[in-house]
Amino acid sequence: MAVLPIFTILSLLFLGVESEYIAYNTSGRIVDGKINVHLVPHSHDDVGWLKTVDQYFAGANNSIRGACVQNVLDSVISALLEDENRKFIYVEMAFFQRWWRQQSPKLKAKVKELVNLGQLEFINGGMCMHDEATPHYVDLIDQTTRGHQFIKNEFGQIPRVGWQIDPFGHSAVQAYLLGAELGFDSLYFARIDYQDRAKRKDDKKLEVVWRGSRSLGSTSQIFSGIFPKHYDPPEGFSFEINDVSSPVQDDVLLFDYNVQERVNDFVAAAVAQANVTRTNHIMWTMGEDFRYQYANSWFRQMDKLIHYVNMDGRVNALYSTPSIYTDAKYAENKSWPLKTDDFFPYADHPNAYWTGYFTSRPAFKGYVRMMSGYYLAARQLEFFKGRSDAGPNTDTMADALAIVQHHDAVSGTERQHVAADYAKQLHLGYVEAEKLVASSLAFLSTKHGSAETVFEQCPFLNLSYCPPSETILSDGKNLVVVVYNPLGWNREEVIRIPVYFDKVLVTDFEGREVESQILPVTDSSLSITNDYVKAYLGKPSGGTNKYWLAFSVSAPPLGFSTYFVSSAKLADIGASSTISLMYTAQGSTNDTIEIGQGSLKLLYSARDGQLTHYVNSRNSVTTAAMQSFSYYYGNDGTDKDPQASGAYVFRPNGTYSIEYEGQVPLTIMRGPLLDEVHQQLNSWLYQITRVYKGKEHAEVEFAIGPIPVDDGIGKEIITQITTSMKTNKTFYTDSNGRDFIKRVRDYRTDWDLDVNQPIAGNYYPINLGIYIQDDTMELSVLVDRSVGGSSIADGQIELMLHRRLLHDDSRGVGEALNETTCFLDQCKGLTIIGKYYLRIDPLGEGAKWRRTVGQEIYSPLLLAFTEEDGNNWMNSHVPVFSGIDPSYSLPASVAIITLQELQNGKILLRLAHLYEIGEEKDLSMMASVELKRLFPEKKISKLTEMSLSANQEREEMEKRRLAWKVEGSSEEEKVVSRGKPVDPTNLVVELAPMEIRTFLIDFEFIQMYHVS
């Protein structure tokens, strides 16, 4: 038998020999002059990853992982009710909402009391802890707003702290927009580059003041804390029921009494952390993924630790929250190091750059972006019609879009069945929003007294599949196309719809013929259509002999116009659409082929089909330019470092260029509106380059897949655009579609980089675009979804478009990223169809195109179709509508990023300045928007400026804002301009560069937009 140690014997004497109830003193508060260990109990609950969000909530599918969020919340609430000193933070509102609606009124009242007492605190407070690399900023705002609204409505609370502990790198937009502009006092996270972290620990620079925006500077800064290791507790202090940490054993009648030993461990860990942290306050993140399923297991140990550590007295331990910790830091009145830009890319190991997920699941990423743009337009149309709580409305879509921003959702790092669940939820949300959009367009376009029109839409238009446009003409009926423009300025574009006839006539609402062009749908495209329509809809896609009909449309701001497509009668033949001239370039001549009817020409070599030059006759840009495809072999993890390329990590093992395998290098289609260059590089790579007569950029559509892996090697497909520009290792990529950040190859601003992965370590997330520049010009590329990209050589831009890998990269997902699509019982690798856009401008002239066309890509024209009922459309319909004053349009520098009727009847309006300071010579200026002309038929009775998530008045938020001091910065900082408060009489909103302003509006008269 063991002999009791001296300490224990003394304790026995001191406490009395009987082992009895011990009332632990958990009331520890901050003690000045000691190291204060803030114990922050938390559970990191992924809103889907290895299991779906609902499976995690209910504790289903536990053979994958024993995780049940209901258990977490049930047991945490009981544990908090047992001791008023215990605290807990909760983060993911998607889970909390699921739990909350199942609780009794009695328990709800108790939980509200816990919240009011500060025992339960909501932090971060979005529906999920969103990813920071691959979402668009509008989605980040929307998902956060939805969570914050719930917290405000149910609890009257305003979250104070950002808690992005798990995302794989951190964006500038997170810091300033989803941080400071929400009114957050601080932001905490764990994952930064391992080299960066090592240096910050040495320099005691883990806690900083982060200014994410060049334009908004110190007006939008946030105190940010990086954890010294990860978001779990120091080693030896994890107390989930199966954890191996020693519990504090203080019952003298039992073996293994260890109070002093555990107190010593605690003090040692606290001192070690204090040695890399400024001030006497350190935070212990007491939790991990899906922890607190039996909360007492943790709280019992923390109760004891606080009790005995504070009796010991060397350090001070207390139950805390990140808010209390933040206030303690602030109270020290110290200056903090300044951080600018962002924390990308993230590496946790020399060969493990988490830059693969920038592109992982490109089809899903494309779907999320498409749904995001649709949601924006659908909310506008919902506002014009008037919201219906009974539906159809946009609520389901809002919830679906919110959860897919999670850091294992749009990031592409979830298991396959979970990705399928996200896509299903998005689809269900879309189906309801589609009904709302159709009924709103019918409401706005049908004259009073006429039967309401039934509109159809075509979500598979990218697959050249659109039953309403394909079938109507074949019945001899006319097709009506309503074109809705969600942007605040007038827009002229060429749209494309599939039709079965090549002799059609397009007219506008005044009966004028509209120039149109017929292009054949290629066999390659048809075979993708047939496969995928069958896979998605379970039915064949129909005929084989299809055409694209392209025609020019014009649509007013926040409004629509109407076009008519009919079969050309014999008499009209002269006036029908122009059939494209089609020819192929045979690889036999030295000729140059010129593409483009307007000022932009692309020159190709007839011999090998390669792009050789880019020429714009309007602005005299002429340069050699090439475009090519390559792939990387995905490392299989069998060399001496067993790190494979996978869903998270990009670890290339050699680059291989993709050469033409076909006989015909180019097929060209020419017509009055656009020219197309078709290139079938091999059996799994098809590319169409389009040059529109009226546009000065090239649109490149690619179809990639199935990526061959029969050689047992995973591949990551890239495209490269190569020029002779001297770009000095420098390129620019956007932050969540907003600010552009300067990147320098093999270089980091904050430390001397050890370059281990010269390709993967130079990849950055791209949501809007990437550009390079030299002394005379700039090359810009815009994308239609989140992708990874870089400039690996001077003068070059590279995008990773698709990846298919055969090995797991050992970061927990436990599956290879090998996406397939199944047609009945046959599965093949996933094919993706996507687009990017490129343009070369004289130096200093690219920004306007990037911002304007960037908005157009994000918010495409929304098309709705119906058939004309007996040639009398105009008698019963309004063909043109604009939701704003017809003589008004928004400044070119401003976008409406939210126009939404909330459940309480108020209108949520967000206006965004699209330019940074100094970005564009004319547009990087203060802009103003006239609300009276934005809402011409309504009278604004009350306008309240709000925080970004609309959960508090802006003025109150600014009053509460903590004024952090920055090391080495003088008092005379650059003055940042912002729009002035809005005068309630003239109702003009000013917007400074990069400013987003959020308003709640009450209207005096509820006058519908309905036309009589």
Ligand SMILES: [Zn+2]
């Ligand atoms: Zn996570």
